[in-house]
Amino acid sequence: MQTHTDVTIVTGTRPEIIKMAPVYQELKNQNILVRWCHSGQHRELAEQAFEYFKIVPNQMLSRPPASNLSSLLSGLIQQVNDELNQFLPKVVLTHGDTLTTMAGTLTAFLNKIPLIGHVEAGLRSGSMDHPFPEEANRKVVAVMANRHYAPSEHARQNLLHEGKHNRDIVVTGNTVIDAQKYFVPSPPTNINNNILVTVHRRENWDKIETICIALRHILSEFKDYNATVVLHPNPDLTQKICSYLSNHKQISLVKSLSYPELQCTLATSKLVLTDSGGIQEEAPTYGVPVVVLRETTERPEAVNAGVASLSGASNISRIVMSAINMLNITKTITNPYGDGSASRRIVSDLQNLM
Template sequence: MKIAVVFGTRPEAIKLAPVIKQLQNRFETIVINSGQHHNLVQQIIDFFHIDVDYDLRAFVSKDRTLSQLSSMLIENLDRVYSEISPDLIIVQGDTMTTFTAAFVGFLQKKPVAHVEAGLRSFSKFAPFPEELMREMVGRLADLHFPPTKVDKENLLKENIRPDRIFLVGNTVVDALKLGSSLLDEKQVFKELSEYGITPDILKNKKLILITSHRRENIGEPLVKICQSIKHLAQKYPDFIFIWSTHPNPEVKSIISNYMKIKPDNIYITKPISYSTMIYLLSRTFLVITDSGGLQEESASLGIPVLVLRAVTERSVVIDAKAGFLVDSNRDKIEYYFKKFVEDKEFYEKVSNRGRNLFGDGTASIRIRKLLENDEVQRFIKQYPSTEKMNLEHIKEGIEIL
């Protein structure tokens, strides 16, 4: 069986890396990099030693609107699919790459499997455009791999066939485990030294890790976040605040402008590599972010997280009280920060709530086992004339408890 795995952004590449490793041991696996993110994805490819069969970066310009990006991706993915004729297409998450890869698969009547299916914020423009991208992939996909029971229920409420939904956990945990085994501490501190961050600094001070890149935070919300971080850094000089910035020009401009004058315990960095991010997370006291992946990673590692959004599609983190929605509200950010610093019992309770929310790190193995099943392979090979085939009975031994 020939499987095409498509990614184009850093989160997709991270979460599909363990899936690719599992599939390559069993199937003819063709890896396609759409080129949506250029340098950020290459870091992940190099770190996980992924062999890319089709790299479409040359066909995707950096300066383009979302409409232009979708057009470029559709044209080039259509060409690649026509050339390789995959039996199955695997996509992940909620990006433009995810949507167009699934859409072109549908147009060519190829079955599509969706990793990390079913997440919903129920707010059309938050996150934008990811919320609708993920919903549309939910209609296009044929096999759905939700990470949590909540995500599975979302799919069922949208009348996705129950026998096509397989609860497997989140491959973000698999990636964390795999990444931890690969990271090189010397390389980590070589990268951090560019910003004046030394082993002694990390050893002697508690670390706060910050990221913010969502489109809904660009503008006044990001200004408020900057003001909050500066105030916290002044108030808590025994902490260090490492802010890994996003390459988006608007994001960089706002942070650079409002952090020209800042306390010495704030370190503004370029996008931190995944290996360094894993290393820092293992030593982090608190994460402040609007990143979906970091919400999952923080909770899985037992790190409380303040979510810089009004709503989140990772609702399980909030429902479990492993993290808290603070939006760009300075009062909320500073209230919870103070609570974590001063109330040790509260901090420990929050830390323990998230550790098992996203599975045990074997989601990629479950996906591989599912695709090894004879009946699933028959479903894929006979597609699209498989509407009457029921896959419900093969879930035993595959779905996460």
């Protein structure tokens, strides 16, 4: 039986849940009928995040069996299509650049959903291979979405260069700052000599040895520092990292941290080494500089502000020098990614359009 809803949020990964949770909360606060459909792309991590944010998704799909990215996308499209056909939303909101983002946007487009909003629109690295397939996903999504919620002026300019109309773009700030503001209102202030390390991007899987050796060099330079290395759920990647870093007295290897655990560790660290987009955005809130283990970033604002450094992941010396430079920063770090009101701006715009 078909029923109607105002807004359907489609997500697939933990970062999407974190960044869409404040949007969902604002929609509920404004008494807008909203459904949350989660594809199960990251099942276990997703359940932890939903529980922390006290959100019960209306539809928790099972990850489709898939041997490669194209078959995964095909399965996601079929599942999301069933959801949209049953509940006939006026608006579909997707976020970011995952395969679920692609599936949700494409399915909404093919079903002629009147309003397709893309949150965190306009991020571009300039390379279709870095990150892969995320850069392609977000470029394709931008073609099909008809409302683009850009987190920054830089992102807006990217969309304009691709031919999007200015009237269809709203600069909102990044909702990840809203999540920190709403759900971590009192972060710890006891700063430790800790370096937080996270590596998960597909293009860095063959560079793990270089990253691990660089970390050991950094710790040999800073003997009063420790490192917390967050292990990836992929068992092969975890095994690689453990083979290089286990039994090092300055290094703690930890399994995936929950959102509050990660925020606590981040807030009390002196430096972050990461290839994560979300952590690049979150760290400046706590005044923590970032070494970005990538050659390019679609989030250049912190690099331009001098509080993040692109080190790549292929050269040990370059990573080490980037870390030393970031640890020696004396300027006050402020977050260039938003003011914590992005969700309010998004929902206000939706109310005007609906």
